[in-house]
Amino acid sequence: MLIAVLGCFYLHLKDKRESSLESNSSPQTHLAMLRRPLLVIGPLGVVTAMELVFLVMGIALVCWHFGHYYYVSVKHPFMGHGREHQKKWQITLRTVSLRLGYASNISWAFVFFPVIRLSSLLPLVGLTSESSIKYHIWIGQVVMITSALHSAGFFIYWAIVSQLYLALEWSKTHVSNIAGEISWVFLIAMWITSFAYTRRKSFEVFFYTHQLYALATFFYIVHIGAAWTMQLLPGVYLFTLDRYLRFLQSRSRARLTSVRVLPGGTVEMTFAKSRGLHYNVASNLFVSVPKISSLQWHPFTVSSNDNMEPDRLSIVFKTGGSWTTKLYKELSSSSLDRLEVSVEGPYGPASTSFIKHETLVLISGGSGMTPYISIIREIIHQSNTQKGKVPKVVLICAFKHAADLTMLDLLLPAESSPADLSNIQLEIQAYVTREDQAPPASNGQDLLVHTNWFKPSPLDSPITPVLGHNSWLCLCLIIASSFVLFLILLAIVTQYYIYPIDKNTNSLYDFTSWVVWDMFLMCISIIFISSIVFFIQKKKMAALEEKQIKNVEVPMPMTSPGSWLCGGGGELESHPYQSLVQATQVHYGGRPNLQKILLESKGHDVGVMASGPRGLRHDVARICSGCGATNLHFEYLSFNW
Known part of the structure; x- marks a missing residue:
């Protein structure tokens, strides 16, 4: 005791967030x-x-x-x-x-x-x-x-x-x-x-x-x-x-401002938050939806970035069990104008020192990409604000179907000032394992990312710090x-x-x-x-909550880099999205050769993270623990419950 x-005194005196951003030293x-x-x-x-x-x-x-x-x-x-x-x-x-x-x-x-x-x-x-x-x-x-x-x-x-x-x-x-x-x-x-x-x-x-x-x-x-x-x-x-x-x-109802519904059963939920609430990348938020179950609380990885989106907090999930399937159907309904949601958290990692590596290799399978969204956004923010050198980022993501490529659209915030990607070295290697070739070009309507905005309620409030x-x-x-x-x-x-x-x-x-x-x-x-x-x-x-800016309805985006990669039509008018597409290579009909990719990673300080199926994480850990992988530093963060 x-x-x-x-x-508590020590953590109050030690500003973890600022020290992790300004420190240039490697682990x-x-x-x-x-x-x-x-x-x-x-x-x-x-x-x-x-x-x-x-x-x-x-x-x-x-x-x-x-x-x-x-x-x-x-x-x-x-x-x-x-x-x-x-x-x-x-x-x-x-x-x-x-x-x-x-x-x-x-x-x-x-x-x-x-x-x-x-x-x-x-x-x-x-x-x-x-x-x-x-x-x-x-x-x-x-x-x-x-x-x-x-x-x-x-x-x-x-x-x-x-x-x-x-x-x-x-x-x-x-x-x-x-x-x-x-x-x-x-x-x-x-x-x-x-x-x-x-x-x-x-x-x-x-x-x-x-x-x-x-x-x-x-x-x-x-x-x-x-x-x-x-x-x-x-x-x-x-x-x-x-x-x-x-x-x-959890007695307070969180203000759900919008959702982005992606093909393949993926959804991004965005909440209003107080500017006094700060969190690290790869944090977790526990969510309860009484309309589905008044007792169940499910953990989700926070995909938003506190620096890029000071008034919003987002989570991403992909349908799996019965609870997430019911929630997906509820949020996909065009007639839904508001939803009662309660939250606990967010709770984040004590340190984000993994961002200080020379190179950062992020490996994911399926929805395991979601923890990396906030990490990439943080690197973009640091590169634009000139807070020291940022690592080169290599994102290796494997999906079952081409429609899941639309998850790449979540790498950039839906509503913020345009992000400048020219200051970072970003390489995305996407693998579609169950399809041998790209789907035929279409008008892209079935691959659009649909955004629904919810009406604010006086009973809802932004997510605030517990104490x-x-x-x-x-x-x-x-x-x-x-x-x-x-x-x-x-x-x-x-x-x-x-x-x-x-x-x-x-x-x-x-x-x-x-x-x-x-x-x-x-x-x-x-x-x-x-x-x-x-x-x-x-x-x-x-008093601070009353000053929160009310959400206003904005035009729905008509395309995304993910839909462009899948063969959807439409022009890319946003430069950040165009840069994102240019940084992406899509491979069909196979899985990534993780051992070759990791062992060929150049540099003396390569941070490696793995998120997704248990077997994938174990394979990456075995490679990083090998004798020939002295430059690989496995960064363990728990993304699976």
Whole structure:
């Protein structure tokens, strides 16, 4: 908790955005080596040397935790009531099972940190909740393994000593066994539906089942009691605070200004945003559309650029599952004049140092190109504002069908001052894998990018920062104040309510009630302080929101570089679009030879990024980790959930 508070001060004082733009230095050599892909293993994905070190350290911590408590229990055995006549191996089995529970508890203590979106801890080590999802998965696997061994060990022990009735015990004075079993049932359901196949094919099943985390955590805390809950407190506390702040932000309806509907099921949604909201390239925005589902939140990559479009924020998605298909049909309707949308975020990477490479090779498959839109726009902006040297950009994108080439139209904003592409070296290699030749020339009407503008509503508002302009200072105030309030309330309740009952009765205070008191006081403290700070900041931002420029309807573009590449007719009157088309080469009937392209990349400092199917990302990582690829620096950003 102390590090979280100090981290807020540090992040406030360090202007990441300006330093990342003005710094001309390349990533440090020793850190770059630690970030190089070391292993590409199916279950773990792409693992760098630094991640492998922390993975080993994490496993060592769990093993040490288990070994330490087991050693203490052997040196100082506690026989307990009814165990005097049990055999030594039976007592050892129980001891091992119990200490595995302690090892599971230390894993629980870390499982929430990687998924705290408004975190002051993760940016200190260059991480965000998006890039830390795999750490959450790794820790979750350790939780499941240790919990399974803990539960199985006790069931075997109870069966051997004829005490299976203890499995249904909900004790008032010590551990509640049935509460632990209820938590385990919820964890099993979450674990089964959290594998990559289920997340990709049935996101709704994964999403709804994963909401059981609240019940699983509650019953687990009831199972272990108030004392052991203190080990989990920082992670649970900061996650609960983050979750409540996200809830407050999502109560406001975001102002959706326009959508661009592309052939092939691709859509760009544009929102109005406050000028006080700043975000890095490749950020993520969580979106909810109550008309489709009032509960589901889907993450999308932000395609707009904060510097080029200070009043707007855009996301791009391609139809895949049932939710995105329904949203595409809704937005494609010509009769739709407005849509109620709620958002959380945006949440972005802590660093954009990958822009400082000599050459930047961006490799994508299908809709995986969307994260690169904001990156290319940022490079265009830097080249036009003369903020240092910008890298040469090579975009390698593979599409299934020629109609998907219209996604290239999204590389430039739909509504902004004309971008000058003459100051950057941009090369686009587009591959159409399932068609052997370009489609026949037509009038291009079926390949046009259609833009729909929505009427503004007084109930909608631009996307604003969750905690205002000085968000890190506000977060620091909330963490410190709410935690102090929690400690004061906890001390009062314990001293004047719980302890008197302990002293005046023959039994201890109810085991479960004590835990419920802790959780209740924690939630009350967070809700009270967070609400005050949030609404004060919201009131300050209200005046700025009223000054937002109202959106006006503009002519719909009649062509795009993507439609020109597909054989559509029409003249290219915009010089930036014409430059974009000239920089693009389209190859039909094959896939890019990634190994040849990467190994032939010239320069001593080549940054490589991969976005798209899992196999594509792993192939690129393997190439970059090879002995002959010393000039290739694999830049890992999580674009897939």
